Amino acid sequence: MEENRGNILIADDKPDNLRLLSRILTDEGHKVRKVLDGNRALDAAQLEPPDLILLDIMMPEMDGYEVCQMLKANKRTQAIPVIFLSALDDIEDKVKAFSVGGVDYITKPFQKEEVIARVKTHLHIQALHRDLKHKNSLLSEEIEQRKVVEADLKRALQDLKTAQEQIIAREKLASLGTLTAGIAHELRNPLNFIKNYAEGSIELAEEIKEEIEGQLQYVNSETASSIREILADIKENAMTIRQHGLRAAQIISSMMQHARSEVGKFQLTxxxxxxxxxxxxxxxxxxxxxxxxxxxxxxxxxxDIGQIDVLPSELSRVFINLIENACYAAQKKRDKMGEEFAPKLSVKTQKLGNKVEIRIRDNGMGIDTETQAKIFEPFFTTKPVGEGTGLGLSIAYNIVVNQHGGILKLETELNVYTEFVIILPLQSRSASDRDTGNTWKGESTLSEASLTIEAS
Incomplete structure (x- = not known):
C-alpha cells in the first residue's frame, strides 16, 4: 500500500452518502468499495479485508454496532479499524461506538476535510501497526534463529572440548600403553624365574622332609618338631611366593592383551x-x-539379527567378562541377603535398524555414582585383592568401541540392578577387509574411560 492510500469499505443504507464519500475518497487516490447494509459489509470484509471501514450506525436489519461487534469477533477482520458515521450526536452513542470497537466517530452531515483527515490518520496508524507487526515477526524469527545458532555453537564448542580432551587422553594413554607393554615384557622373565624357583623350593622342601623323616627318630622330640615346623614354613612361604607370582603373571598377561594392537579378522558371526x-x-x-x-x-x-561382521574371539571375551561380572555381583548380593534373594541374569539382543543392541543385566547391588565414573578405567576394580585385575572392563571397552566402532555404556540403580548395553553396527568393518583377508589394527593404547550413565 502506498503511503496513506488504502482499500476502504463504506457501508451506508443511503446511496447519496455512498456516492459522496466514494467520490471524496477516490479523488484522494483510495480504492473504495460500497455496500448498502450490514450483512453485505460483513461478506465484503470477509472476502477481501479492507484497510479501513466507514460504517453507518442507523441501517436496516443490522445496525452498525452489531456489525462492528461481529467484525471484532472474527479473527480475519478483527484488526480492521472502523470509523462510525452517524447523525446521532449524543455522548451515549459515541461511547457505545467506541465500546464495541470503533476507532473514531464522524457525525453527519460530514465535512470533506474532516473525512479526509480522519481517514488519512487512521490509515497511517494502521500502516504503522502493520509495519510494527511485521518487524516484530522478523525480530521473533531472528531471535529464534539466534537461539538455534547459539545452541549449535554451544554444541560445537562442547564437541570441540570433548574432542580435545579425548585427543589429550588418547595421547597420554598411548604413551602409557607403550610403557605398560614394555614394562610387562621386561617383568615376564624375572617372574618366570620367581615362579619356577618357588615351585622348586616346594619340591625341595618335600624331598628334604622325606629324606630326614627317618633320621628324626634319633633326635629328641622337641628338635624334631622344630625341624618339621621349619620345613613346613619353608614350603608355605614358597607356595605363597608362587601364588603371588602367578597373580603377577596374570596381571602382566592382561596388560599385554590390553596394549596389543593386532587383532584377528572380521567374520560374519x-x-x-x-x-x-x-x-x-x-x-x-x-x-x-x-x-x-x-x-x-x-x-x-x-x-532377525542373523550374522553380523565382528571379531568373534574378541567379542566373546567381552561377553564372557560382562556375564562373569554379572554372576559375581548377583552371587555377592545373595551372600549378603541370604536365601530369600534369587540371583538373576538377563540377556537380550535386539536389532535396531542398521545396528544391534545387546543388554546384559543382573539384579545385584548396583554401582554407586563415584564408582560409575571410574568403571572403565584401566586397573580399577571393585573386587577384593586377588580376585580381579581391573583390566576386564577396560579391555571390553577397547574391543567394543575402538575395534568395532560401537558403544559400551552402563545403566544402573544402586541396590537394584546393573546393566551393560552394547551397541554394534551390523557391519563393523568393510566387507572388503573380510573378503580380501585383511586384518584391522586396533589402537595400541589403554582405552580412555568413557561412560554414559542413564541411572536414576
Missing part, C-alpha cells in the same frame, strides 16, 4: 550363538568352582 556359548561357559565354570552356585538365566534373542 551368529551373534546370538556367540552370546549363548559365553553364558554356558560361565555358568558351567561357576558351577565347577562353586558347587552351590545357582542363578536364574533369562534370554531373549532377536532372530
Amino acid at each position: 551368529d551373534l546370538n550363538s556367540l552370546l549363548a556359548d559365553a553364558i554356558n561357559l560361565i555358568y558351567n565354570s561357576k558351577r565347577v568352582q562353586h558347587p552351590g552356585f545357582d542363578i536364574a538365566i533369562e534370554t531373549s534373542y532377536d532372530s
Whole structure:
C-alpha cells in the first residue's frame, strides 16, 4: 500500500452518502468499495479485508454496532479499524461506538476535510501497526534463529572440548600403553624365574622332609618338631611366593592383551550363538568352582539379527567378562541377603535398524555414582585383592568401541540392578577387509574411560 492510500469499505443504507464519500475518497487516490447494509459489509470484509471501514450506525436489519461487534469477533477482520458515521450526536452513542470497537466517530452531515483527515490518520496508524507487526515477526524469527545458532555453537564448542580432551587422553594413554607393554615384557622373565624357583623350593622342601623323616627318630622330640615346623614354613612361604607370582603373571598377561594392537579378522558371526556359548561357559565354570552356585538365566534373542561382521574371539571375551561380572555381583548380593534373594541374569539382543543392541543385566547391588565414573578405567576394580585385575572392563571397552566402532555404556540403580548395553553396527568393518583377508589394527593404547550413565 502506498503511503496513506488504502482499500476502504463504506457501508451506508443511503446511496447519496455512498456516492459522496466514494467520490471524496477516490479523488484522494483510495480504492473504495460500497455496500448498502450490514450483512453485505460483513461478506465484503470477509472476502477481501479492507484497510479501513466507514460504517453507518442507523441501517436496516443490522445496525452498525452489531456489525462492528461481529467484525471484532472474527479473527480475519478483527484488526480492521472502523470509523462510525452517524447523525446521532449524543455522548451515549459515541461511547457505545467506541465500546464495541470503533476507532473514531464522524457525525453527519460530514465535512470533506474532516473525512479526509480522519481517514488519512487512521490509515497511517494502521500502516504503522502493520509495519510494527511485521518487524516484530522478523525480530521473533531472528531471535529464534539466534537461539538455534547459539545452541549449535554451544554444541560445537562442547564437541570441540570433548574432542580435545579425548585427543589429550588418547595421547597420554598411548604413551602409557607403550610403557605398560614394555614394562610387562621386561617383568615376564624375572617372574618366570620367581615362579619356577618357588615351585622348586616346594619340591625341595618335600624331598628334604622325606629324606630326614627317618633320621628324626634319633633326635629328641622337641628338635624334631622344630625341624618339621621349619620345613613346613619353608614350603608355605614358597607356595605363597608362587601364588603371588602367578597373580603377577596374570596381571602382566592382561596388560599385554590390553596394549596389543593386532587383532584377528572380521567374520560374519551368529551373534546370538556367540552370546549363548559365553553364558554356558560361565555358568558351567561357576558351577565347577562353586558347587552351590545357582542363578536364574533369562534370554531373549532377536532372530532377525542373523550374522553380523565382528571379531568373534574378541567379542566373546567381552561377553564372557560382562556375564562373569554379572554372576559375581548377583552371587555377592545373595551372600549378603541370604536365601530369600534369587540371583538373576538377563540377556537380550535386539536389532535396531542398521545396528544391534545387546543388554546384559543382573539384579545385584548396583554401582554407586563415584564408582560409575571410574568403571572403565584401566586397573580399577571393585573386587577384593586377588580376585580381579581391573583390566576386564577396560579391555571390553577397547574391543567394543575402538575395534568395532560401537558403544559400551552402563545403566544402573544402586541396590537394584546393573546393566551393560552394547551397541554394534551390523557391519563393523568393510566387507572388503573380510573378503580380501585383511586384518584391522586396533589402537595400541589403554582405552580412555568413557561412560554414559542413564541411572536414576
